[in-house]
Amino acid sequence: MKKTQNVTIKGTKDGIVLHLNDQCSYQALKAELEQKLLAQSVDEEENSPILAVKIQLGNRYLTPAQEEEIKSLVRARRNLVVDKIISNVITKEAAAREKVENEIVPVTTIVRSGQVLKAEGDLLLVGNVNPGGTVIANGNIFIMGNLRGIAHAGYSGRRDAVVVASNMVPSQIRIADCLNRAPDDYGKEDRHEMECAYIDESDHIIIDKLQVLKTLRPNMTRLKGGFSYG
Structure with missing residues (x-):
């Protein structure tokens, strides 16, 4: 044998x-x-x-x-x-941590100057981030409104995280350890088109049309029914 x-x-x-x-x-x-x-x-x-x-x-x-x-x-x-x-x-502790990190946190509010809104998983904000306001998430950030303040996605190091906003005019975007400051014409125009920010192959944060995520992050979100790319 x-x-x-x-x-x-x-x-x-x-x-x-x-x-x-x-x-x-x-x-x-x-x-x-x-x-x-x-x-x-x-x-x-x-x-x-x-x-x-x-x-x-x-x-x-x-x-x-x-x-x-x-x-x-x-x-x-x-x-x-x-x-x-x-x-x-995996241990129960690791499973619990993974569950929290994969949760989508829905919030309906306006993040005003001096306020900080933080989520361990993905953040779905129905509202605006005003200048001086900050939203932070370990995962992705989806803003159904104006992003005029600071957004920091993937704060613990997730470089595949993205920031999506209905009106993308941020004072600063951070993804993991990458930083993108506002352009000189920040706040002078409303784009009125949903856009996304992500880290490209050259380690720079790029802001582009939402449709690019269909190719770059096809399994990006766990929202029921998926996320509409338009």
């Missing part, structure tokens, strides 16, 4: 993938991983190139201490570095 392998090592163009069996005990898994890594290190040359390692856990959950043990076994080989550990299982 063929023995089940608890550890499978596969080479890819991007490095190495370790597939770890999620049905065996952790101790059996750890022992086999150590043995296989040790066997491979026999053929390791002194000037071997550094290889990134992705560790696939499947439906196994590792405690932080166990994760560190697995990482240490991999790092024991001088040409291997752990790129990421991927698991289908």
